[in-house]
Amino acid sequence: MLPSTVIQVKSKVGTDPNYRNSAEVLFFEVPANSKELVLDFSGVEFISRGFADELHKARLRFQQERNIPVIIEQVNEAVQEMLSAVARTQEGSTPLRVDIPVIRVNSVDELERMLLGC
Numbered sequence: 001m002l003p004s005t006v007i008q009v010k011s012k013v014g015t016d017p018n019y020r021n022s023a024e025v026l027f028f029e030v031p032a033n034s035k036e037l038v039l040d041f042s043g044v045e046f047i048s049r050g051f052a053d054e055l056h057k058a059r060l061r062f063q064q065e066r067n068i069p070v071i072i073e074q075v076n077e078a079v080q081e082m083l084s085a086v087a088r089t090q091e092g093s094t095p096l097r098v099d100i101p102v103i104r105v106n107s108v109d110e111l112e113r114m115l116l117g118c
Helices: 009-013 020-025 049-066 077-093 108-116
Strands: 004-008 036-040 070-073
Touching: 004 009, 009 020, 020 049, 049 070, 049 077
Parallel strands: 004 036, 036 070
Antiparallel strands: none
16 A cells, blocks of 8 residues: 655744745655645644645645645644635636545544634
8 A cells, every 4th residue: 555645734834834835845755656645734823825825726736747635634723714715716717626625633532623613
């Protein structure tokens, strides 16, 4: 079975990524033999709209070119709101494919915290 590649977003772009070009960095070193790419947003407090927009585009491009799914996990409410806002505005610009953000949770407690906003 092919391995998953997990990238700690905070270690690559910091706790508050504000620049568009920072999003591209997350996709540079993904091995060709990965079965999926997991972007772990633990410790990321905020993302700018520009970063979220470029992340959305880079994610779609990466998935299309490499045929490797990109999973986003461990996002806080502020990051999720920005990712959702950008996804809604980008829907019309990708007529062949609509990207639905996927958030993986590792426990029932984590799911409950996410749903209740705790």
